[in-house]
Amino acid sequence: MTIYFYKVWQPYGCFSNFSPHSIEIQGTYWSTVEHYYQAQKFVGSVDAAIIPTIRDSRTPEEAAALGRCSSRQLRPDWDFVKIIVMREAVLKKFLTHADIREVLLSTGNEVLVENSSCDYFWGCGADKTGQNHLGKILMSVREEIRKLQVLSVVYRE
Numbered sequence: 001m002t003i004y005f006y007k008v009w010q011p012y013g014c015f016s017n018f019s020p021h022s023i024e025i026q027g028t029y030w031s032t033v034e035h036y037y038q039a040q041k042f043v044g045s046v047d048a049a050i051i052p053t054i055r056d057s058r059t060p061e062e063a064a065a066l067g068r069c070s071s072r073q074l075r076p077d078w079d080f081v082k083i084i085v086m087r088e089a090v091l092k093k094f095l096t097h098a099d100i101r102e103v104l105l106s107t108g109n110e111v112l113v114e115n116s117s118c119d120y121f122w123g124c125g126a127d128k129t130g131q132n133h134l135g136k137i138l139m140s141v142r143e144e145i146r147k148l149q150v151l152s153v154v155y156r157e
């Protein structure tokens with residue numbers, strides 16, 4: 001059975017990038033995956049000065065609003081790197097927080113879908129035809145963590 005998620009307060013809300021699970025990447029602390037993802041849009045861009053403001057945003061909604069502001073210039077390679085950036089952050093989130101790692105593993109081989117009615121890239125969109133890249137990343141992170149767990153058992157023996 002497909003598992004749909006979207007808002008933090010709905011079922012499987014911990015799969016949302018807005019969930020309150022911090023990550024540390026290359027020595028920098030980010031309150032949520034969304035903070036990190038939105039800030040990475042400006043690495044190396046003329047608007048890089050906005051990065052600390054995004055990092056210090058009080059909420060992921062605030063971070064997203066700053067990152068989505070169309071008057072700022074995105075890094076030129078954003079479309080090429082955004083899936084890699086997102087996967088790195090989502091993997092770190094589930095490696096860092098054992099409780100939600102168990103939730104992710106408990107979904108077995110079910111299909112995970114970000115049920116966003118407006119996002120046809122990260123989510124499935126209103127008519128469910130979207131690319132669901134966030135769901136795909138979560139499924140691939142789930143698989144990677146399973147493999148890491150097998151390896152850790154093998155190397156402990």
Ligand SMILES: Nc1c(N[C@@H]2O[C@H](COP(=O)(O)O)[C@@H](O)[C@H]2O)[nH]c(=O)[nH]c1=O
Pocket residue numbers: 006007008016017018034037064067068114116119122134
């Ligand atoms: N969960 C969730 C959203 N979805 C998230 O928005 C991000 C995409 O942002 P952008 O690339 O700037 O369009 C990505 O993390 C996607 O999972 N958006 C929201 O406004 N509220 C929400 O609760």
